[in-house]
Amino acid sequence: MDLNTLKEFSAIATEGSFAAAARKLGMPKSTMSKRIQDLEAALGVRLIERTTRRLNLTAEGALVLARAERILADAGEITRALSEPDGAVRGHLRIAAPLLFGQAYLGQIVAASRRLYPDLTLEIVLTDSQPDLIEEGFDAAIRVSHPADSPFVSQTIARSHRVTVAAPELCDLVIDDPADLAGLPILLYGIGLVQTWHFQQGKLDKSVRLAGGLAMTSYFALRDAAIGGAGVAQMPLFLVERDIAEGRLMQLLPNWACPAAELSFVYPSPQALTARLRAFRDLLVQAFPDGTLHGGVLRPGG
Known part of the structure; x- marks a missing residue:
């Protein structure tokens, strides 16, 4: 051939x-x-x-x-x-990314890419599955909590912190312990009406198994339900920090942290890091200079 x-x-x-x-x-x-x-x-x-x-x-x-x-x-x-050994950024990239991250940030990132690298074409596939990079023809993927034993090269982009929030009308009682959530209406992300939420306070770890009356597979829809007073939700901070600042949501259990999720940029091998792929990776890293999604230079919808 x-x-x-x-x-x-x-x-x-x-x-x-x-x-x-x-x-x-x-x-x-x-x-x-x-x-x-x-x-x-x-x-x-x-x-x-x-x-x-x-x-x-x-x-x-x-x-x-x-x-x-x-x-x-x-x-x-x-x-x-x-x-033309000038390191120019040109050619085509096919990138897979999680749906929420793509909806919140990638529009602004690819706009910056188009301005900086007009000869680079991009195909961005938003999916919460983890496609096989080789079999499905992807140059790279953005993944949440990429396994450490993967054969692919992985570089951390940023960490996504989560907070427990509810509408102000549900927060009349101050709760100091995650176990107190059991007495409140709970909103769950994902499939199924029972979930375990994890919390950390210093070296102390606590898990609470909660039954919810509503489960959704969209964080955007879950945020709207929480703002509407439907219950308590555990949300990515970058998605609700403006709602907290403007009083639409209140943070519960501020002294208890939720485990953060790590977003990684994954590609098949060191040899696969072409000039165009390196340029796109660097744009991603530069968008979050403090290493967190909520502290990045971009804002969802901003």
């Missing part, structure tokens, strides 16, 4: 026919057809379904196309790096 064959296969998929691809690349249609047949034979799968009226990629063909385009892009990057 060589780069020319991959380039021809990509052209066929883009142009929609062997004839159009051959014209675009300036080569005989018969030569191109033979090379694709050889590629199919080498892989042991059919890549293209041919009919008298149209051409369609098979599922295997679509997979090969995605990989081929990535290989061709990397080959182009190598060529540019050798011919």
